Amino acid sequence: MIRGRHNLALWAAVAIVGAAASVTAGEDLKTRIGRKVVPSIAYFEDLQGAFGSGVAVDKTHVLTNFHVVNSPMPMTVTVVSYRDGKPAERTFKDVRVVGIHPSYDLALVEVKGASLVPAELSTTVVTGQTAFAVGNPVGDDGKAQRNHVTQGIVSAASRIVDGRACIQTNVGIAPGNSGGALVNDRGQVIGIVTFGHREREKLGFAIPIRLFKRSNFKGLTQRKVDAARAAELFMQAENIRISIRFHPNDPYRPGLAVLLYQQALSENPKDPAIYCGMGQMNLDRKEHVYAEYCFKKAVEVSPLFSPALTGLGHVELARKRLSAAAEYFRRGLVAPKSPAASSMAAEGLAEAKRRQGQWVQAAYAFRWSQLLHPKSRRITIRKEAWRALAPKLGKDHFALLIAKTKPEQFSLTELRTLTDPAAGIPAPSFPAASGQVARAIAQAMQGAPAITDKPLAVAMSQRTGKIVMGYYGCRLVLHYEKANKLAVFNIPQGRFEGTIDLPDRSVLFAAGGG
Secondary structure: OEEOOOOHHHHHHHHHHHHHOOOOHHHHHHHHHHHHHHHHEEEEEEOOOEEEEEEEOOOOEEEEOHHHHOOOOOEEEEEEEEEOOEEEEEEEOOEEEEEEOOOOOOEEEEEOOOOEOOOOEOOOOOOOOEEEEEEOOEOOOOOEOOOEEEEEEEEEEEEEEOOEEEEEEOOOOOOOOOOOEEEOOOOOEEEEEEEEOOOOOOOEEEEEHHHOOHHHOEOHHHOOOOHHHHHHHHHHHHHHHHHHOOOOOOOOHHHHHHHHHHHHHHHOOOOHHHHHHHHHHHHHOOOHHHHHHHHHHHHHHOOOOHHHHHHHHHHHHHOOOHHHHHHHHHHHHHOOOOHHHHHHHHHHHHHHHHHOOOHHHHHHHHHHHHHHOOOOOOHHHHHHHHHHHHHHOOHHHHHHHHHOOOHHHOOHHHHHHOOOHHHOOOOOOOOHHHOHHHHHHHHHHOOOOOOOOOOOOOOOOOOOOOEEEEOOOOEEEEEEOOOOEEEEEEOOOOEEEEEEEOOOOOOOOOOOOO
16 A cells, blocks of 8 residues: 555546557457456555555455555545446445454455455466556556556465465566455456565565455454564654655655555554554644544554654644643643653643643643653753743742652642732742752742843853752852862852862862752
């Protein structure tokens, strides 16, 4: 399956020109194969434009690859169907996966309301026989070549790939061919095209049609999971997703990433991280509708998956639905998660609150995100956001946040109680029982100058060496190397308090609280 958008009129015209130019015996055979097989070939396309192929096996069912139809987005199928005794190509929206092969990349799809043209099947495969791939491969322009026929031979009637039996062929296989038919010279389907080698054009593989037994197709929960293979495909997709940022005009990378994500899902359809990867790629590309489908599918698979909830929060941020965004971020914060996932949810919540003009809650969430994952690559961004919000806080709020040094000191319950001084509601004060740290900081803040938007600059008498922080973050101790003295700077008061002479240069120093 490949991502792209199609133009049926253009492809129909190209197909007519190609047929008119057919002159050789080989092309006559291809024409006969096409005439017999094409009415049974289905064209799948999801909302985002990802497309693939399938083969009608009875009046209402299409056989295809699982990775073609496991998209998190709505899907349509275009296929020849009879109406009033007349065949015509029609598009159906009522498409449902009714069975998945427990081991192979195969899915059985029901097309409600259709009257399809079933393909003729054959279980006989001989090495060296003529073979044709019939499907909807991607063209050089990134669009589907509808009902395309490619000729070659069966290179090996049985080849084991990743522990599974396959037919090897030298027929050119391109993305979009997935789920289509591999047929013999009588137009009988001998296999379902599954994948081709990316670097070797004449190396493709199909699943033998002899494995198609309806009794083998089960529900999603009964499919065998290959977590290692899924992880390998997922990492390949993630690497391509990241590379898209540096090649934004490359039309093929997004499609290749989608293909790899969906192949990963065919190996492990229960992994919400794969859906999240697809969602993040769409979010990066500002395709918010598609991102929402992917993140919601991840939540459907795992309702408390924090990265998916955070992703939905960012979708709502992009739509400027700030209350909805904040709610998703809150859910992401309370879900079981890693420190990295929690910090991303906290940062998202902070940004939603900042855009709502709720400065204290925004600062609280930014501070929370810093402490949740202090080694994050985004720590500088979070610190800068915190510094930008600090001038908007009252003294008590500022002291409250500075006093917090561990993520477990934060909670959504406390966050909801915080209001901005401008709202006319008193800022929280420090009761006597609030703890040694809070009392010490409250004392340090007494008589401190008002916090303004203007930075405070204090001149130093000489250059410093080592600097350490003490007294619960309220003091800086600076080493004047030339004079061999320690200078103590009171951060809340914005002034130096004095110096301490050192007996010699071998003295070590540190600072603590209390």
